[in-house]
Amino acid sequence: MSVLTINNLSKNYGGVRALRDVSFTVPEGTVFGILGPNGSGKTTLLGIVMDILKATKGSYSWMDQQHSSNAIRRQIGTLLETPNFYHYLSAEDNLKIAAKIKGKGEEDIPKVLELVNLYQRKDSKFNTYSLGMKQRLAIASTLLGDPNILVFDEPTNGLDPAGIAEIRELIKQLNKAGKTIIMASHILDEVEKVCTHVAIIQQGILKTVGSVASVMNTSTHDNVTSLIIEVSANDNAALKNILLQLNGVESIAQGENELQLTCIESMTAEQINRFCFDKGVVLSKLNLKRKSLETRFLEITGKQSDR
Amino acid sequence: MLNLFKIEWLKVRTYRTFWILFLSFIVLFPVAFYFSAYKYMESVSTRGDIQEEMLKSMFDGPFVFPKVWLASAWMGGLFFILIGMLFILLITNEVQYRTHRQNIIDGWSRMDFLKAKFSVLLFFVLVSTTLVFLMGLLVGFIYSSSAADMLNGIRYVGYFALMATLYLMLAFLIGILVKRTGLSIIIYFTIVCLVDNILWIIFTLKGNQLGYFMPLEPVDSLVPNPFKPKLLEKRTLEDYVLIITAFAYIAGYIYIIINHFKKTDLKT
Numbered sequence: 373m374s375v376l377t378i379n380n381l382s383k384n385y386g387g388v389r390a391l392r393d394v395s396f397t398v399p400e401g402t403v404f405g406i407l408g409p410n411g412s413g414k415t416t417l418l419g420i421v422m423d424i425l426k427a428t429k430g431s432y433s434w435m436d437q438q439h440s441s442n443a444i445r446r447q448i449g450t451l452l453e454t455p456n457f458y459h460y461l462s463a464e465d466n467l468k469i470a471a472k473i474k475g476k477g478e479e480d481i482p483k484v485l486e487l488v489n490l491y492q493r494k495d496s497k498f499n500t501y502s503l504g505m506k507q508r509l510a511i512a513s514t515l516l517g518d519p520n521i522l523v524f525d526e527p528t529n530g531l532d533p534a535g536i537a538e539i540r541e542l543i544k545q546l547n548k549a550g551k552t553i554i555m556a557s558h559i560l561d562e563v564e565k566v567c568t569h570v571a572i573i574q575q576g577i578l579k580t581v582g583s584v585a586s587v588m589n590t591s592t593h594d595n596v597t598s599l600i601i602e603v604s605a606n607d608n609a610a611l612k613n614i615l616l617q618l619n620g621v622e623s624i625a626q627g628e629n630e631l632q633l634t635c636i637e638s639m640t641a642e643q644i645n646r647f648c649f650d651k652g653v654v655l656s657k658l659n660l661k662r663k664s665l666e667t668r669f670l671e672i673t674g675k676q677s678d679r
Numbered sequence: 680m681l682n683l684f685k686i687e688w689l690k691v692r693t694y695r696t697f698w699i700l701f702l703s704f705i706v707l708f709p710v711a712f713y714f715s716a717y718k719y720m721e722s723v724s725t726r727g728d729i730q731e732e733m734l735k736s737m738f739d740g741p742f743v744f745p746k747v748w749l750a751s752a753w754m755g756g757l758f759f760i761l762i763g764m765l766f767i768l769l770i771t772n773e774v775q776y777r778t779h780r781q782n783i784i785d786g787w788s789r790m791d792f793l794k795a796k797f798s799v800l801l802f803f804v805l806v807s808t809t810l811v812f813l814m815g816l817l818v819g820f821i822y823s824s825s826a827a828d829m830l831n832g833i834r835y836v837g838y839f840a841l842m843a844t845l846y847l848m849l850a851f852l853i854g855i856l857v858k859r860t861g862l863s864i865i866i867y868f869t870i871v872c873l874v875d876n877i878l879w880i881i882f883t884l885k886g887n888q889l890g891y892f893m894p895l896e897p898v899d900s901l902v903p904n905p906f907k908p909k910l911l912e913k914r915t916l917e918d919y920v921l922i923i924t925a926f927a928y929i930a931g932y933i934y935i936i937i938n939h940f941k942k943t944d945l946k947t
Contacts, residue, residue, distance in 0.1 A: 419944075422783070422784045423783060423789075424780045424783055424784060424945040425944045425945070425946075426942060426943070426944055442786055442787065442788045442791075443786070445783070445784060445785065445786045446785070446786030450784045450785075452780065452784055454777065456776060456777040456778050456780055456781035457776065457778065457781070458690060458694075458772075458776055458778055459776055460693070460694050460695070460696075461690070461693060461694070465689065465692075465693065468689055469686060469689050469690060470781070470785050472685070472686050472689065473686060473782055473785040473786050473787055474785050474786050475786065
């Protein structure tokens with residue numbers, strides 16, 4: 373069963389076309405990443421399916437529309453864009469309001485506050501919270517009533533490194549517990565680390581969608597998966613000349629302190645090391661990188677920062 | 680509706696600004712009303728020289744039954760502007776904190792949001808009307824020599840409720856459309872204190888009754904200033920015409936609010 377189905381969704385803000393004919397489905401039990409640069413339409417898309425923005429064209433349905441959308445939203449934990457709370461109320465009172473609207477009891481409140489390490493500060497007013505604490509409170513609020521679907525828009529926004537790791541771990545655990553998670557992010561690394569599926573959006577256009585593995589493996593120019601290897605030596609110019617002779621090296625890009633080789637999939641670090649050593653060059657760095665989503669992302673969206 | 684109001688109550692229960700403005704009305708209006716009555720009765724009873732005039736003011740004055748109901752309603756209306764401001768604040772706060780989005784994300788329909796705010800409106804109308812009634816009763820009993828025709832002017836309590844509803848509906852409309860707290864309050868005061876009265880003066884000087892159909896004029900005229908000399912009263916329209924007009928405005932505002940809020944993108 374699909375959790376969310378989106379059909380030809382378009383949204384115009386005056387002359388700006390924020391979304392153009394976007395269609396995809398989110399399968400149950402996945403961590404579905406919506407990836408795109410700032411202003412690509414991720415939040416607009418999530419805003420529409422949460423009924424706070426009205427689509428210009430197209431439709432969507434949750435759970436194949438077995439219930440009215442209000443009833444459905446009560447069963448979804450959503451953090452959209454920024455933590456939205458009453459500034460003058462305590463964390464606990466804010467969660468009481470959210471729980472009441474969702475039609476859930478208040479018994480979950482201490483548990484979710486514990487989960488995001490805010491229990492000690494539950495009586496503090498929201499406006500005394502730091503950015504990271506506000507974000508954690510918003511995540512706590514999404515967990516009220518133990519929903520089966522969670523929607524996170526930039527969940528690690530404003531968190532410190534430890535907080536980021538905790539939230540990523542939490543998302544993985546939630547997914548393991550059988551929950552479907554829809555997550556928008558502009559951080560490639562984040563999507564790569566936690567998502568099972570990804571949709572890439574650019575300027576409101578859906579560029580590609582599918583499981584992370586399938587998106588990574590479909591190359592734009594050919595179907596052979598390639599491998600990135602970083603190497604450096606005392607004399608990188610000489611090293612480059614030598615490596616050009618090695619079979620299986622497709623291209624060499626000159627980095628600041630190292631060379632970046634794009635190789636065929638069967639290339640190994642050992643092969644390169646032995647080849648260079650035999651030619652009389654000792655490598656000072658040899659780093660095997662599997663082709664990352666970042667590379668794929670740049671292939672798909674182009675490299676200009678004004679994408 | 681009661682459930683929605685309970686949630687609204689959670690929102691304001693510990694909100695200091697709410698209590699400051701709400702209690703200001705609850706305290707200032709009765710104190711001012713009682714003090715005015717006290718001073719007025721004191722001044723007429725010490726005037727003394729013209730017996731007949733004095734007795735007439737005593738027994739037919741604005742603070743004795745049945746006229747005390749009008750005085751209470753009118754003065755309640757003066758202080759009610761505090762509640763109007765508070766109501767705007769409660770609506771624009773939601774936009775400012777983006778909690779109107781969160782309420783809907785968490786599972787309210789857009790109509791639920793409007794109904795919840797309407798329940799707060801009813802709460803304000805109920806509390807203030809009760810207070811107007813109690814003050815009329817209290818001051819009336821203190822200064823009236825007889826309670827025989829005390830219920831004669833009780834309709835003014837009902838007029839006050841209608842006035843309070845229309846004033847808050849206008850505040851509701853402005854809050855929903857304008858969204859910014861400061862700007863909304865300025866626009867509200869401009870309409871309440873200036874625009875409405877200026878239009879009324881223009882029409883009334885021209886000698887027609889159109890002025891009484893301006894947005895807040897129907898209810899303002901239903902509860903006229905009890906200290907205003909009868910000579911200045913230019914109204915020839917019956918009360919029921921003004922009541923119908925007031926209801927028409929309320930219905931119109933409700934229509935615009937629902938129509939706008941159901942279709943709009945909820946942004947700040």
